[in-house]
Amino acid sequence: MSEPIVFGRRNSAYVRVVRLALEEKGVPYRLTEVDVFAPGGPPTGYLERHPFGRIPAFEHDGYRLYESGAISRYVDEAFPGPALQPTDPKARARVNQIISVVDSYAYRTMVWDIFVERARARERYGREPDEARIAAALLKAQVCMNALEDLMGKDPWLAGSALTLADLHAAPIFAYFRMTPEGAGLLARHTGLQRWWDSIAARPSMAATTIMIEQKP
Numbered sequence: 001m002s003e004p005i006v007f008g009r010r011n012s013a014y015v016r017v018v019r020l021a022l023e024e025k026g027v028p029y030r031l032t033e034v035d036v037f038a039p040g041g042p043p044t045g046y047l048e049r050h051p052f053g054r055i056p057a058f059e060h061d062g063y064r065l066y067e068s069g070a071i072s073r074y075v076d077e078a079f080p081g082p083a084l085q086p087t088d089p090k091a092r093a094r095v096n097q098i099i100s101v102v103d104s105y106a107y108r109t110m111v112w113d114i115f116v117e118r119a120r121a122r123e124r125y126g127r128e129p130d131e132a133r134i135a136a137a138l139l140k141a142q143v144c145m146n147a148l149e150d151l152m153g154k155d156p157w158l159a160g161s162a163l164t165l166a167d168l169h170a171a172p173i174f175a176y177f178r179m180t181p182e183g184a185g186l187l188a189r190h191t192g193l194q195r196w197w198d199s200i201a202a203r204p205s206m207a208a209t210t211i212m213i214e215q216k217p
């Protein structure tokens, strides 16, 4: 079997999901940098890998795949290493529910409306952060955090007693969110999630996939 290839940028939250899955499984892989945010759009030919022009895309033994959820599940099922999904149907559905919550309600709110707006508005858009947008997003972020804490209950990981894909899909989003003062403050007040973050942040997979700006709040 050949080494899988991940196409995308190192600092993308969704690319990091896939890289975290590969790291947790202990699978060597190659990261091929693709900048879909370049002024001219995705590089020539990239739309053949991903018709929506997003990252990540993935290839393994000539098999091409896009969508981080499909890729992370493939990685878990196609390679040896610790299982990242439970076999029990209810527990597995919980993992999928959390992935869907993170994808549908947390990503845009916590990364774009809060992190990018607070920390990147000046360099990205040449303007001051839109405080109304941030304030509205913080309310939505709290709904997400309450829901995740509720689903997590007293477990150490988001979907039970073992690390799963649910944690790997959520961690890159929280990595950005907590870099804002508002995100760090909200996380500190959600003690279950803060404990979860402290555990996941300490994993070697997180160190191996650090987003370059991660250290700079």
Ligand SMILES: N[C@@H](CCC(=O)N[C@@H](CS)C(=O)NCC(=O)O)C(=O)O
Binding pocket: 012, 013, 014, 015, 036, 037, 053, 054, 055, 056, 066, 067, 068, 069
């Ligand atoms: N549903 C996709 C979302 C991927 C996604 O939105 N990736 C972002 C980077 S983190 C992207 O490519 N954005 C480019 C754009 O919005 O044009 C997945 O799960 O892979």
